[in-house]
Amino acid sequence: MIVSDQTMTTETLRQLQLSEFYLLTEFKAFCKKHTLHFTLDFGSIIGAIRHQGFIPWDDDIDIAMLRWDYDAFLEYAKSWNHPNIFVQSFESDPEFVHAFTRIRLNGSLALQEEWKHMDVHHGIFIDVFPYDVIPSQKEERDRHQEKIYTLQQTKLHRVSYLRTNSFSEFMRTLVTHPQSLRSMQYLNRKQTDIMTRYNQGYTDSDSVTHMTQGFPKYTDYRRTIQEHNSATLFPFEGSYFPVPQNYEAMLLNTYGDYLSYPPKAEQTPHHGVVELIFRQDILEEMQRNQGKQSQDADATNHKNESAERAEESDRD
Template sequence: MKKKLRELQLIDVDILNAVVKILNKYHLKYYLIGGTLLGAVRHQGFIPWDDDMDIAMPRKDYDIFLNKYYKELPSHLSIKNFQNDLKYKYYISRIIDQRYWVREVRDKSSQDSLINVSIDIFPIDGTPNNEIARNIYYLRIMYYRALISLIQKNNIDFERNRNFLERLMIIIGTHIPLDKFFSTNKLQYKIDKILKQQASNSKFAGTIMGAYRTREIVPRYFFGGGANVRFEGKIYVGPQKYDEYLTHMYGNYMQLPSKKEQKQKRHFEILKSKGD
């Protein structure tokens, strides 16, 4: 199992290097974020039990890459998002390696759970500066996110710690055929419109479409001009205030989680090819 996990991690690194080569060529900003950044700072590489990779780009650079420069990716790599695939489940974009396959652990649908190895790319979007307006903005995004989650019943993470209201919504939502009333793809476009309306110089910004939702909104200066971090033997770019970012996200981030928590981090079952 460890050998296959390491193979997956190294495929992710190859994808990252191909993407970063293009971003550097055209001076497009990016940052390692989330668990990938945590791995870089704490382990100088992958968190040993981690099986995915996340980077983020300022909205302007993200859109430029998606609309133009992704075409320079090697032939075995391609981009997937809700704009080019009506059945795509997520708002964020993924750069996929068409040669390798994994199965999403939390997806109970055998038809949809088999996917290509990929890395995630998130846009960094601003928020309203006014606190009341910012909270209304959060509610709008969370409403659409909740609808999408309930439509995609097979993709709900039932092992995640949730508050009472979230658990109640899941119980109710999983018994109502919401897919007959709403289209995931159309909801993604609604989210996209809201996110793109936000100012690029707002006080706060982040990757609200990430797993930690509003917790991923931080003071914009945390990202800044970026800081060099070492990851798997190479230098990449993390947020300028990466210590503040990681503390905000994880608290005492240098402390290792329990063995039980480590096991809960699995996202994929690793397959060599679709025929395995």
């Protein structure tokens, strides 16, 4: 199915969301089994707070894990023989661009324009971001962030070089960004070494943040370790998922007035997906589950209404 951010129909987007929610529920069960802590992140927090589920036009799910939980997850995932799931990291999929992890749905496709030429798994996905300790001093934070940003740009130059794969582009890259000719796995390992530099000897009051994409203001997403671990459960698509304690400050720093809707023109998907293939068996399973949750909610509401009427009758 050929799609775009601007032309994706409501029905298609909902099928994508249900496929992603399947991945989230499987991930949640796996983390519970291994006592691993995570929270929702970014737009998924807004979805939980404002919509009790997906933002209506959102096309992804974001998850945050402290680095030590994240690393433990990747280690446990080596023996997670789930037929429907591929845990994509730069170790399991060497040309994967990012220094975070994607949980991919086998037998599906969510091809993004930016990465479509890369030789990696392109299934429907959810994102899992590691959070690392940041320096306490601003000057040191700025230097740290600059190193990560520079390395992220180096990876993007490699992506551009591989897209054209021409001799002239090779020579230009050799002169301007020679590090881009190193393997993506090498660059991601180097980036991870930089990101994890301050993780030793941490305390619960230390701040952590998401650094994997080299954002210019990585402190916008920061939280203390205690705030991350003291998460609050919020409803999301009929289930409950953890949200970090300081979600309000983080969302205000990142999005401004997050309770207000953006302009209509901005209410579109944003991941540049150009082709989709769904797993019909997964969609049918999720639609059955959603229907059951709706019936259970109706039954609970009916029970509560009956109890209220009985109380009113007793008072009369």
